[in-house]
Amino acid sequence: MDQQQIEAAARALEAGQLVAFPTETVYGLGADAENPQAVAAIYAAKGRPQDHPVIVHLAPEASLDYWACDIPQEAHALAEAFWPGPLTMILKRAANIPDAVSGGQDTVGLRCPSHPVALALLRAFKGGKGGVAAPSANKFGHVSPTLAQHVRDEFEHEGSVAMVLDGGAAQVGIESTIVDLSRLATHGPVLLRPGHISAEAIAAVIDRLPAAPDAAAPRASGTLESHYAPHTPVAMQERAVLVQTLDALHAASRKVALIHYSDLPPTHAAQRLPATPEGFAHALYAALRAMDGHGADVILVEAPPQDGAWLGVNDRLRRAAHGSTGIVHGLLNKQPGI
Known part of the structure; x- marks a missing residue:
């Protein structure tokens, strides 16, 4: 610079x-x-x-x-x-x-x-x-x-x-x-x-393990339940469920943008991220922004592992998906175009 x-x-x-x-x-x-x-x-x-x-x-x-x-x-x-x-x-x-x-x-x-x-x-x-x-x-x-x-x-x-x-x-x-x-x-x-x-x-x-947030904890940046969200609704699912959801959404003529790290079938738009917590975190926000630009009905994210190394990634994804609860069910139970 x-x-x-x-x-x-x-x-x-x-x-x-x-x-x-x-x-x-x-x-x-x-x-x-x-x-x-x-x-x-x-x-x-x-x-x-x-x-x-x-x-x-x-x-x-x-x-x-x-x-x-x-x-x-x-x-x-x-x-x-x-x-x-x-x-x-x-x-x-x-x-x-x-x-x-x-x-x-x-x-x-x-x-x-x-x-x-x-x-x-x-x-x-x-x-x-x-x-x-x-x-x-x-x-x-x-x-x-x-x-x-x-x-x-x-x-x-x-x-x-x-x-x-x-x-x-x-x-x-x-x-x-x-x-x-x-x-x-x-x-x-x-x-x-x-x-x-x-x-x-x-x-x-x-020499002290930090505790989980309590009700009296100070307010802090990026800790609201709904945060880090693209305009397109986000849903996060484990791989086995995600494969079934992809099939069902395709059969219902819904457009899916996919963020994943394992082998999954092709869809309307997709981006594969590294299968490491550091690599996934580095690429996550750019991937959300890219998938947000594809005119999809939903962004599906393959749920990362739940171990401690992935805690930050899972926190951001949970907040990104918070405002989209029920989106997959809604897409499967509405007529296309509605």
């Missing part, structure tokens, strides 16, 4: 504008985290609910103490182990940080991304001492972008984004792991969103 582009993007952020940039997980839609008006512009551009917090991205040299208070030793240990990288920590928000980034909560989500373009931007922005609030660079609830073109497809026509920095395809492909450390004394660490960094990897650093 040309350093002049990085500097121009940093100046745009400092002027209160929105800049999309690559991280190792997905592309983010960034704004100055200390400028409530700029953060409000993110919410407006995405159509994001005001109570849904965003994650603040920091340069490696930034001080956690500026952004958070009552920081436990576990946070420093996890930062040492996984930053820069795809881990977000929820901590108590410092009094000087506006609540615009936290959806009105007393906590803040912080992470240091590892993508070289993101790091260059964070170091150029406010001399490396600022924070960039950046949810995924897409309309709220839609599939996260893993290419710069995905961002342009979402926002280019409306002019809300000043710049899009192109850093190639996102390496990880799904959003960061989120662990809540703001209630250690009462709840211990809590895994709010699974991702590339597993609960077991976190436990290896802090």
